[in-house]
Amino acid sequence: MKKLILSAAIVLGSISTYAAIVPNTIQVVKTTTTQEEYTEVKLEEVPVAIMDALKGSYPNAILDKAYINAKKEYKLDVTIGDKKGNLFADESGKWIQK
Structure with a gap:
């Protein structure tokens, strides 16, 4: 009986040594807003x-309102129906994605 308990303890102990530790990696994402x-x-x-x-x-x-920056780009506050939003355009009327 002692040999059975001793062999079970050895087997269980050897199984636990094979357990792998999964490394935790944390990615840091840095965003810059201008x-x-x-x-x-x-x-x-x-x-x-x-x-x-x-x-x-x-x-x-x-x-509703209009704004201009140093690059002569316009920011337009507009209302369409019940929605409000911003549009951006250059001085020639071309739309800018921002």
Whole structure:
């Protein structure tokens, strides 16, 4: 009986030595956000090309506010139905993805 218990202990002990430890790896993702400085402009100062592009692409859009940055890119706060959002365009009326 002693040999049976001793052999069982040896077998169980040897099985536990083969257990593998899974290494935990943590990936650090660093994101950088740049915030551009926009200054508000009057709606009358928005170029005609941008207003035409807005009416052509979004006929039901209402322009609430307009902003400009140093690169002459415009940020437009618009309302379409019950949704509000931002659109970006350059001074020639071409849409910019941001």
